[in-house]
Amino acid sequence: MYLTQSLHRCLQQSPHATATVCGDRTVTYADTYHRVAALAGGLRELGVASGDRVAILALNSDGYLQTILAVAWADAVIVPVNTRWSIKEIAYSLVEADVRVLVVDDAFSALVPSLSELCPNLSSIVHAGDGAAPGGMLSYETLIATSTPVPDAHRSGDSLAGIFYTGGTTGFPKGVMLSHRNLFVSATGCAAIGTWTTGGTVLHAAPMFHLADLASVIAHLMLGGTHVMIPAFNPIATLRAIADHAVTDALLVPTMIQMAVDHPRRSDFDLSSLRTIVYGASPASEALLSRARDAFPAARFIQAYGMTELSPVATLLLDEDHDHPVRRRSAGRAAPHALVKIVDPDGDEVPLGEFGEIVVSGDHVMLGYWKKPNETAAAIRDGWMHTGDGGTMDSDGYVFVADRIKDMIISGGENVYSIEVENVIAKHPAVAQCAVIGVPDEQWGERVHAVVILAPGATLTLEELREHSKREIAGYKVPRSLAIVDGLPMSGAGKILKRELRKVFA
């Protein structure tokens, strides 16, 4: 179990099949193989030694996939950089991981002079973009064309594959060290339960630096599929890519699904090829799921819950679970490769249904945090990764993540679950996306507050919203106030940050 293993199989079994589609460019598996072997040789010639770190700061592309494989081939360690970070955060991670070589594309090459200054150990910058490389950078294509291929290092599965920096919202980012085995175990565990299409075509619209999408890269390399990349998510490019390339599988977050599904030109595209949508970051509302099932008639919806430290999947909510009134609010059940339990502060399992911390074990638990032995010891105790997420488990093993089920408003002494109100609001034709929070209220303690992004051209008043809601839910659950916004605060992984909303509307 080493990342390049799948590339050897693809070369052996389907050398002339299309490995990647990126804009107008298609590359076969044979060509991908030879490019990776040459790029690995190029990295060696740049002085990259076994275990050295190579970072990539780029939008999605075929070169992104090639770089990940070439770094493994050269026995080096990939550091995929979060493209949404500030230059300060990026520099912090490059310095902390002691990165020697950085691959950038045109979208980020303007940052190179500053990064070079902030990261004195960076010895080479490789420009994977169009046209000539800017001054001081090496051309990615020239490196491949002029380097002598080297043999695949193909080390043990225990060796370090990558350092994946997480968060950054609180304190300094932490580098999650994942082995080749870690990444394979999560990918094969998800595949074993039928998540992905064997020999399918997968769309990379979510950012490839994020492990959610990277997991689908690894799974589809293993299953001999074709990878279609668009530089970054936008609804039209996503719809067009699905239709043009008969995409079968995609990893998306609910916000992306919503934007694609609600796009006015959606019906211009034939979306009948899509068989699997894996989504993460947050549950999909009932209303969104219903619209998405209409838009993608052949697609099964699978929710994955996990975190970078779990490579990344711990639980899966299968398609049929979405039709269950209670389970659909859960994060699903332990995937075949994972053990999941809910524990008290002493690490003892709590009785079924009681609240505790979600902990996970298995061969997909990270090696540790880069250069942070104390944080590692705090996170992994007795072999169990402590997720920091609170939750409960029901008698069929469904895990309810507390950030979701405890997202509760107490208004006039009554408990109001945001998800229930959001499901109702989302059904209103004027609503593209919404979030419901509790805001302090003199009379009610908290009042139910709706934050709404309108559908294109639509309007909505509080009275209309209340009329609509009253038909479906009790009066005390109906929003007492409404804010129309252009966007909702999102985490890097596409999750609505309700804490931020609460700050704004407090």
Next chain:
Amino acid sequence: MYLTQSLHRCLQQSPHATATVCGDRTVTYADTYHRVAALAGGLRELGVASGDRVAILALNSDGYLQTILAVAWADAVIVPVNTRWSIKEIAYSLVEADVRVLVVDDAFSALVPSLSELCPNLSSIVHAGDGAAPGGMLSYETLIATSTPVPDAHRSGDSLAGIFYTGGTTGFPKGVMLSHRNLFVSATGCAAIGTWTTGGTVLHAAPMFHLADLASVIAHLMLGGTHVMIPAFNPIATLRAIADHAVTDALLVPTMIQMAVDHPRRSDFDLSSLRTIVYGASPASEALLSRARDAFPAARFIQAYGMTELSPVATLLLDEDHDHPVRRRSAGRAAPHALVKIVDPDGDEVPLGEFGEIVVSGDHVMLGYWKKPNETAAAIRDGWMHTGDGGTMDSDGYVFVADRIKDMIISGGENVYSIEVENVIAKHPAVAQCAVIGVPDEQWGERVHAVVILAPGATLTLEELREHSKREIAGYKVPRSLAIVDGLPMSGAGKILKRELRKVFA
């Protein structure tokens, strides 16, 4: 990745689901869990320490599955004994593996006095059979009822799970040491490509001591399925079990498929539930496959090639490959978890299509041979398991095992491929099973000789067979002699031993 891991998941996700069906007895996952924990406690009370070997000599049963799990739970090592071996071979393996505790059922308890004499280190014999335990043996049920459950050892995936003795036809048997990870990697790799039905019902008709069937035990524990056991293969019991329990998946060898498919009472049973038949040991003839597709209309056929040392799967021939005129004679392509190549005696890969030794690498390659470091070093070189099988690979990665494609007769200077002639003979209504070999002939060098098992009540003359064959194949390929037999010599794994046939008819 530890064998008991799946049992924890099954308890968490479907405690009240049926884990095993054995005769009239059904056991839930909750009960299986508690029995395993108690049996592990019982083994500890019998003095079984970490790493000690516990053997089982029994026909298929729910207790077989429980014993395998309990041994892992107790941090011990399972030694499944080949039920077809002579007492001398059995004693050899029990002594070599230094087995302390032996579990036997009623079918083998008569061997216990002799085995106890031959194996002085055997300290306890557990009788997993009906009624009271014979003198000197402990009752399996009493052991479970009176022992205190212990916590699951749940060690690292690298730890030794079992010692699986192979062969015995040449020299002394060798004990193949497989880790928990070895076994899981092969099972998940096969599952990733969609081999097994998630949450399905699997029939154990092939012997559970053999890794082929044991691999399906491990896969279906991972996928939360129900296990239906029959003590040993017979066609009626197999057909009845499929119909009675709506079996979805089964591991069978071609001989078993043939006996079930050609059974005169076959049409009495509803076999429409069967979705997957994994078969191994030898390719299925075109004629057999065609009859089997009629008998099992909903089933996909998947051929697995491998060996115990590979835990056990290296390549898979998928259902659709069976319709391809050339590929159907192959053993398929490298499974997702395996790398396969064809090498020359120096270990260098040979050009495509050229003959060499089939070698395999991956996390499913055995830890080594028990107490045989020299044999281990000879078998695993540079991380590649040398299978000892010769073969070729085509440009799409299909592996042709030489024992199959080189099973060629040279008659009058013409090359005759046995498989082609066998396919023709198998279509004759009087033929239940057949093998074609070359036998020495003064006039032709070798002549094509057919060995046939007749269908019940049928007769066949050489002239009838020649008439039938001439309609489909060239005259030089038509059998010149015929032997009607009651049975064909089979390897323990169900493969027709043509070498034995050649000796008989030389």
